[in-house]
Amino acid sequence: xxxxxxxxxxxxxxxxxxxxxxxxxxxxxxxxxxxxxxxxxxxxxxxxxxxxxxxxxxxxxxxxxxxxxxxxxxxxxxxxxxxxx
Numbered sequence: 915x916x917x918x919x920x921x922x923x924x925x926x927x928x929x930x931x932x933x934x935x936x937x938x939x940x941x942x943x944x945x946x947x948x949x950x951x952x953x954x955x956x957x958x959x960x961x962x963x964x965x966x967x968x969x970x971x972x973x974x975x976x977x978x979x980x981x982x983x984x985x986x987x988x989x990x991x992x993x994x995x996x997x998x999x
Contacts, residue, residue: 931985937962
């Protein structure tokens with residue numbers, strides 16, 4: 915049972931990372947192509963902009979830094995906090 919939960923957690927985190935990278939790619943496309951990128955790209959960028967302005971800049975900065983640190987530590991294989999057994 916615990917193996918299933920661990921595997922589900924791993925799969926869900928991979929899905930979250932893919933979603934995060936997709937949003938970043940869409941924002942990059944919007945920055946490169948501007949308004950000619952299409953309506954979907956513009957709507958995603960609009961939603962991200964609305965979220966960024968609604969959240970406090972301090973909180974948003976902390977979340978971004980923590981996300982980058984987490985991804986770097988995960989990719990480099992550095993040991994992180996141990997989960998209880």
